[in-house]
Each structure stands twice: as structure tokens, then as C-alpha cells.
Amino acid sequence: MHRQELIDTAREMVVAGKGILAADESTGTIKKRLAGIDVESTESNRQAYRNLLFTTQGVEGFISGVILYEETLFQKAHDGTPFVELLAGRGIMPGIKVDMGAKTLANSNDEMVTEGLDGLRERLADYRAAGARFAKWRAVIDIAADKPTDYCIGVNASALARYAALCQEAGVVPIVEPEVLMDGDNSIERCEEVTSRVLQAVFSELAAQQVLLEGMLLKPNMVISGKQCSTQAGVEEVAQATLRCLRRHVPAAVPGIVFLSGGQSDELATAHLNAVNRQGVQPWALTFSYGRALQAPALAAWRGQQANVEAAQRAFLKRARNNSAASRGEYSADMENAA
Numbered sequence: 124m125h126r127q128e129l130i131d132t133a134r135e136m137v138v139a140g141k142g143i144l145a146a147d148e149s150t151g152t153i154k155k156r157l158a159g160i161d162v163e164s165t166e167s168n169r170q171a172y173r174n175l176l177f178t179t180q181g182v183e184g185f186i187s188g189v190i191l192y193e194e195t196l197f198q199k200a201h202d203g204t205p206f207v208e209l210l211a212g213r214g215i216m217p218g219i220k221v222d223m224g225a226k227t228l229a230n231s232n233d234e235m236v237t238e239g240l241d242g243l244r245e246r247l248a249d250y251r252a253a254g255a256r257f258a259k260w261r262a263v264i265d266i267a268a269d270k271p272t273d274y275c276i277g278v279n280a281s282a283l284a285r286y287a288a289l290c291q292e293a294g295v296v297p298i299v300e301p302e303v304l305m306d307g308d309n310s311i312e313r314c315e316e317v318t319s320r321v322l323q324a325v326f327s328e329l330a331a332q333q334v335l336l337e338g339m340l341l342k343p344n345m346v347i348s349g350k351q352c353s354t355q356a357g358v359e360e361v362a363q364a365t366l367r368c369l370r371r372h373v374p375a376a377v378p379g380i381v382f383l384s385g386g387q388s389d390e391l392a393t394a395h396l397n398a399v400n401r402q403g404v405q406p407w408a409l410t411f412s413y414g415r416a417l418q419a420p421a422l423a424a425w426r427g428q429q430a431n432v433e434a435a436q437r438a439f440l441k442r443a444r445n446n447s448a449a450s451r452g453e454y455s456a457d458m459e460n461a462a
């Protein structure tokens with residue numbers, strides 16, 4: 124196995140002051156995002172949008188890596204340079220989403236299991252040859268009165284560990300993402316209880332399948348009130364509950380924890396990350412791997428117009444800079460008003 128390379132790459136991904144841009148929206152998801160700004164999801168519009176993000180000057184000071192969707196991994200920038208080369212040339216590591224999405228789990232009450240293990244060894248070899256240095260697999264766990272079941276947690280944890288083991292065999296750092304959704308009406312306490320069960324199961328499977336903890340990253344949800352819950356926990360409470368949960372379940376050997384934003388507003392996702400990093404020194408680096416919370420203002424500014432590219436890049440750079448500050452615990456709300 125590529126032990127030292129995996130360890131070095133994982134550490135470089137969470138180097139102080141940097142986080143990850145998740146730009147790996149699948150064809151269905153990017154269609155929704157572009158529809159939100161009245162832009163049709165054609166290959167050339169998707170390419171133009173990703174070109175805008177990846178050519179933003181200065182972002183390399185705040186972003187260590189970008190998660191790509193397969194189409195983008197093999198796509199070229201406007202100037203003909205493959206995106207992978209363009210990113211690597213700027214010191215940004217290219218990564219790749221390798222799961223095939225969450226599907227209904229048989230014999231369940233509409234719970235989900237993430238697919239994509241068949242043929243993954245061969246795909247990983249191709250992705251690595253194309254320049255991918257890390258990968259992502261997202262499991263989706265829903266909270267409801269009767270959910271999640273141990274059955275759903277178990278199959279997803281097992282698949283995450285199988286994926287992680289295959290990645291490491293290929294010399295690709297796995298980002299292990301068990302996402303507990305934050306859309307329900309559940310309390311923060313219920314989110315903590317479910318996140319605890321999920322992380323316990325995931326690390327038990329990672330150990331059983333001999334995944335090298337030093338050569339992977341965890342991408343969890345924050346412990347937070349469900350969006351529909353009438354009482355929303357404050358920023359400090361979210362930070363404390365999130366850290367309590369992570370400290371109970373994530374071994375210190377894991378070099379970094381890179382949060383997803385999961386539908387939080389962009390500024391709240393930044394404030395939460397900052398508060399987490401103000402709780403004192405932790406065994407792992409704590410940073411971001413945001414999709415929506417890094418991209419939403421840029422998408423809104425762009426609206427598919429060439430004339431808006433600069434404004435969109437400024438909006439993206441600002442979110443990257445502010446989240447970088449939050450990863451150091453040095454963010455303040457005043458930074459939102461700074462030019």
C-alpha cells in the first residue's frame with residue numbers, strides 16, 4: 124500500500140488555513156443549481172461555471188483541493204488546459220466523487236443506501252491515472268421517528284469502509300462522508316444521538332476493514348437542529364455538541380475533519396466552523412469541504428452571463444477567504460462587510 128503517500132496527501136489536504144471545495148455536483152444536482160439561476164444544464168454551461176470557479180485568482184491560498192464530478196475530471200478549461208492540470212498547476216489537488224448516488228434500500232421504509240462499489244477498483248485506477256489524488260463517497264442518513272434503523276446505518280457504514288479500503292489500495296485518499304441530513308424537525312439532541320450512532324458504526328467498519336486512519340479524512344455533518352425544528356440551537360451550542368460528538372467517536376489518528384454545509388446558509392456555515400475552532404486544540408484539523416456554502420453567492424452573481432464572471436469570482440473568493448479564517452478560529456461577522 125501507498126502508506127506514506129496517503130498520509131502526506133491527507134495532511135496536505137487539511138494544512139492550516141485551507142479547506143476543500145466540493146464542486147462534484149452530479150448531473151442531476153448541477154441541473155437543479157443551474158435551474159435556480161435560469162441557466163440550462165448543457166455541457167458547455169457546466170464547463171463555463173466550473174471554469175469560473177477554478178480560475179478564481181487567489182483562491183489557492185484558501186483551498187487545498189477540489190472534489191470534481193467525473194465529467195469535470197476529463198474536461199478542459201476555456202484555454203484548452205485540462206481542468207486537472209490547471210488546478211494542479213495552481214497547487215490545488217484534484218479529487219473525484221466516486222459513489223453512484225443514494226438509492227432506496229430494499230426492505231426499508233424509504234431509507235437510502237449509496238451504490239457504486241461494483242467496478243470501483245478499475246475506476247479508481249483510471250481516476251488516479253487522470254490525476255485524482257483523493258476521492259469522496261457520500262452516505263445519506265435521514266432522521267425521522269423510526270429512522271435511521273441499525274440496518275440502514277450498518278449497510279452504509281460497510282459500503283463506506285469498502286470504498287475507503289479500495290481507495291487506499293489505489294493510492295487515493297478517501298474522504299469518508301456519512302451525512303446525517305439536517306432537513307427534519309428534530310432537535311439538536313436527536314441529531315447528536317443519531318450522529319453518534321452513525322460515527323460509531325463507521326469507525327467500527329473502518330477498523331474491521333483495516334483502513335489506515337492516518338490516510339483518510341472524515342466529512343461529517345455538524346450537530347445541529349433540524350431545519351424544521353421550532354427551536355434552533357445557537358452557534359455556541361452547535362460547536363459544543365459537534366465537538367462532544369466527534370471527540371467521543373473519531374480516533375485521534377484521523378488527520379482532519381472536513382465538514383459539509385448541508386443546506387446551512389453560507390454565513391452560518393462559516394460562523395459554526397469558526398466557533399468549533401475556538402473551542403481549543405483538538406486532535407484533528409477542523410476545516411470545511413463545502414459545496415453550497417462556498418458556491419451559492421457566486422452562482423447568484425453569475426447567472427450564466429460572461430459580464431458577471433468577475434463579480435462571481437469575487438463572491439467565491441470572499442467565501443473561501445472567510446472560511447479559511449474560520450478554520451483558524453479567526454473569523455468575525457465584520458469580515459462579511461469588508462470590501
Ligand code: 13P
Nearest residue numbers: 145383384385413414415
Ligand atoms: P454541501 O456543503 O452543499 O452540503 O455539499 C458538500 C458535499 O460534498 C455533499 O456531498
